[in-house]
Amino acid sequence: MRGAGVARALRAFPSLLRVGVAEAVAYRAEFVVWLLTTTMPLIMLALWGEVAREGGPLGGFSGADFTAYFLAAFVVRQLTGVWVAWDMNREIREGLISMRLLRPIHPLVAYAAENLAVLPMRLLLSLPVALAALFIAGRDHVTHDPALLGLFCLSTAGAWLLGFGLMATIGALAFFIESSLAVADLWFGLFFVCSGYFVPLSLFPAWLRPTLDLLPFRAMLGLPVELLIGRLGRAEALHGLAIELFWILACWALALFVFGAGARRYSAYGA
Amino acid sequence: MPAAFSAASIEVRELRKHYQVHRRSAGLWAALRSVARRPRETVRAVDGISFSIAPGERVGFLGPNGAGKTTTLKLLAGLLYPSSGRLRVAGFEPFRREAEFLRKITLVMGQKQQLLWDLPPLETFELNRALYEIPRRQYDETLGELTELLDLGRIARSPTRQLSLGERMKCELCAALLHRPEVLFLDEPTIGLDVSMQLSLRRFVRAYNERFGATVLLTSHYMDDVLALCPRVVVIDRGTIRYDGDLGSLVRTLRPEKLVSVRFSAPVPPAEFGRFGKLQNAEGDRAVFLFPQDALQAGVARILAELPLADLSIEDPPLEEVMRELFAASARDEGPAPGGAP
Amino acid sequence: MARRYLRLLGAQLRIAGLVSLQYRADFFTDGLLSLFWLGVNVAPLAVVYGRRETLAGWSFPEALIVIGWFTWLKGILDGAVNPCLTAIVEHIRKGTLDFVLLKPADAQFLVSTAKFAPWRGVDSVGGLLLLAFAFVRLQRWPTPGAVLAALLLLCTAVALLYSLWLIAISVAFWVVRLDNLAFLFGSVFDAARWPVSVFRGAWRFLFTFVIPLAILTTYPSLALLGRLDARTGLFAVLGTLAFFVLARQIWRRAILHYSSASS
Incomplete structure (x- = not known):
């Protein structure tokens, strides 16, 4: 039955995509604003580039390495950013979620489709940046290994799936607690530090690295970025992907569970 | 009734409000194309209306959705800047929104609320007292009177979010009238209320009008509101006035x-x-x-x-029917409106 | 006139206080979160200074002072500025801004004082602690003159923050579905956590003249360290003034736009 739901969602996907693009165009000012809120990696680029220029390479990162790293981080973030926790929080609070519960598609699948529908526009914006990155940082900063490039695509898709599962879990918490957005805030704080968004993870003290590698944060940003700029060998990459897969499955199971329990509670007590 | 009033409380001459909207058809291609060039069109929300209302009059604004009722009300309250025409309310040009003017009017919107959601209405009243600089004695007196007229009692002391729609509307009216405005703009004040609550609000508006000699301008979807409250009606359709006069003779001429x-x-x-x-x-x-x-x-x-x-x-034939006929006739005269304001 | 607005401010503050008492639990979540973010903000700095003695002429404790100021201001931003920002976006979305415009008082004043989140002020306490810690590490204390200059610059920083915020709000009149305005504001502000001299070229120009983050945190920190020259201080004050006037103008245009374009 769930499989049928997914199939239905896939059939509905082209129209969701169309709506998504039309919305992005209609609200292009908001879109630009949103784009500007994700420029943090560019600021970090300026910062770390300066650090490297001033005192020489830092932990194996030269100025150009930093540039490549943060440009890649920018692109990956564009492709994998998910805001579903905010949407869900609002809809649960205002009771709009009832409409979704009545539809024949599982709400999480519908949310996922809506979030994906924004991607083409983002792609349009991040592709030029990606190309610029390629030329500015030089070809040798992007991996030439086709296998690794394939793994990069895989891990980016996985990063999106993982981020969505986590955000959906946090969003579904709104069924139970008032301050689910505070949880999201907390999550973002951890994410910024532990995913490689502020600092490449390899610059952290060595004793922290194994823990950081096992946590889900790296899989959401650091892993695809490091793959793209050729900092990982195939074995390391596969190891990272295995961890990523584990977290994706765990988070989606958790999201489905929390959402299901929340929806049952919601229909028992009302909004 | 304050003596300072000029002959008319509200004076409107050839008032127009046009604005530009972007138009876009559905579909992906249209969406992308509209990035480059957005076709605009002019909506004539209010298109040359004239009327004048004497102090103390109760006037009902009638018209189908998108006729320009609310736009006119907002122009009169000074929320919108007129495209052209002359406009005087209580001796002021509304769009300047001078403090003296704002102290003389009030706007109540049935679909929007000014009450603070988390606090008892009494707190909103207190805030309005500070905003309108109402002297303490006058405030207590007015609040007492309004409490009695509206039968507020305990309602004013419980948090707004716990009140029913009708109770909230009563408090909205109270908050809007604390500064004893001379001109009341009521935009669909009874929307969504049950019949007995509609009845008591009508009775209240009438009582306020009689006690303070205030001018009342009302729009409503409920013909009964207009029937019960307004000896005079102004019928607006597509931004122009179709009828202005007393209600009885409107019904007699049409039906x-x-x-x-x-x-x-x-x-x-x-x-x-x-x-x-x-x-x-x-x-x-x-x-x-x-x-x-x-x-x-x-x-x-x-x-x-x-x-x-x-x-x-x-x-008499029901007012609803009369109106339906009037608007149907005007639609036949002019054909479908171009674009049409939503 | 001034007394009237002071009274109004009192009335608005009272209401805001009453509202936040309704959400007392926020005290704990907000407090804990702000401590947590303090850690988040220091982390990248700790990484840099784990491998370097100085960065663009700033030692670790000196850079901590900038972060202290940043945290301080963030408390003000989250406690007083952002709540109003979200409130007005909500007003525009629901159409209740009409009620504000119909009150016989300056609309800018009313929307700017409409809402406070006092629990968010915990951030400011964290900021002060960080400042104290930094000076202990420096093993000296700022001179009274330096403190005075820093306080003056705190005022300009708050005024500047407010002006930037007013400009952001005015944008909300043109683009109504701007839920992520606070996010934008927050993420631009985030860059103020670094001394501006860390940035080069276009970035430094951007953060000094266009979005003058330098005035927000770098200059007050320099003043506290006694390293700010008078010309830069004057530039900060004049620049803030210019931004304030500009913001007011944009706001008036926005209100005019609101009353001439909407239906």
Whole structure:
């Protein structure tokens, strides 16, 4: 039955995509604003580039390495950013979620489709940046290994799936607690530090690295970025992907569970 | 009634409000194309209206959705800047929004609320006291009067979010009237309320109008509001005035006929009805006849004399129907409106 | 006039206080979160200074002072500025801004004082602690003159923050579905956590003249360290003034736009 739901969602996907693009165009000012809120990696680029220029390479990162790293981080973030926790929080609070519960598609699948529908526009914006990155940082900063490039695509898709599962879990918490957005805030704080968004993870003290590698944060940003700029060998990459897969499955199971329990509670007590 | 009033409380001459909207058709391609060039069109929300309202009058604004009622109200309240025309309310040009002017008017919107959601309405009242600089004594006096008129009692002390829609509306009115405005703009004040609450709000507006001599301008979807409150109506459609005058004569000009409803005490064969006059409808033991004013007396006399009656009543046609006819007629005259404001 | 607005401010503050008392639990979540973010903000700095003695002429404790100021201001931003920002976006979305415009008081004043989140002020306490810690590490204390200059610059920083915020709000009149305005504001502001001299070229120009983050945190920190020259201080004050006037103008245009374009 769930499989049928997914199939239905896939059939509905082209129209969701169309709506998504039309919305992005209609609200292009908001879109630009949103784009500007994700420029943090560019600021970090300026910062770390300066650090490297001033005192020489830092932990194996030269100025150009930093540039490549943060440009890649920018692109990956564009492709994998998910805001579903905010949407869900609002809809649960205002009771709009009832409409979704009545539809024949599982709400999480519908949310996922809506979030994906924004991607083409983002792609349009991040592709030029990606190309610029390629030329500015030089070809040798992007991996030439086709296998690794394939793994990069895989891990980016996985990063999106993982981020969505986590955000959906946090969003579904709104069924139970008032301050689910505070949880999201907390999550973002951890994410910024532990995913490689502020600092490449390899610059952290060595004793922290194994823990950081096992946590889900790296899989959401650091892993695809490091793959793209050729900092990982195939074995390391596969190891990272295995961890990523584990977290994706765990988070989606958790999201489905929390959402299901929340929806049952919601229909028992009302909004 | 304050003596400082000029002859008219509200004076409107050739008022226009046009604005530009972007138009886009559905579909992906249209969406992408609209990035480069967005076709615009002008909406004539208010298109050259003139009227004047004397102090203390109660006037109803009627019109279908998108007719320009709310736009006119907002122009009068100073929320919108007119495209052209002359406009004076209580001796001021509204769009300047001078403090003195704002102290003389109030706007109540049935679909929007100014009450603070998390706190009891009394706190909003206190805030408005500070905003309007109402002297403490006058405030206490007005609040006392309004509390009594609106039967607020304990309501004002419980958090707004715990109040029912009707209770909230009462408090909205109270908050809007604390500074004793001379001109009241009421935009759909009874929307969503049950019949008894509508009734008590109407009674209140009337009482306030009579006690303070305030001018009342009201828009409503409920014809009963207008019927009960406003001796004079202004009918707006597509931004222009279709009618301005007293309600009774509007009904008489549009529907010069009276409705005579009867209930029979014994079955009457439907073929009989034709003899008495124009039949509007008949069902079971009931029938409704239409009579022109001048034929009414004779017609009723004949029915009374010749049919076995249990009951008979004479009424004006329902206002809703009259309005529907008026607007349908104007739509036929002009064809579908271009674009049309939502 | 001034007394009237002070009274109004009192009335608005009272209401805001009453509202936040309704959400007392926020005290704990907000407090804990702000401590947590303090850690988040220091982390990248700790990484840099784990491998370097100085960065663009700033030692670790000196850079901590900038972060202290940043945290301080963030408390003000989250406690007083952002709540109003979200409130007005909500007003525009629901159409209740009309009620604000119909009150016989300056609309800018009313929307700017409409809402406070006092619990968010915990951030400011964290900022002060960080400042104290930094000076302990420096093993000296700022001179009274330096403190005075820093306080003056705090005022300009708050005024500047407010002006930037007013400009952001005015944008909301043109683009109504701007839920992520606070996010934008927050993420631009985030860059103020670094001394501006860390940035080069276009970035430094951007953060000094266009979005003058330098005035927000770098200059007050320099003043506290006694390293700010008078010309830069004057530039900060004049620049803030210019931004304030500009913001007011944009706001008026926005209100005019609101009353001439909407239906």
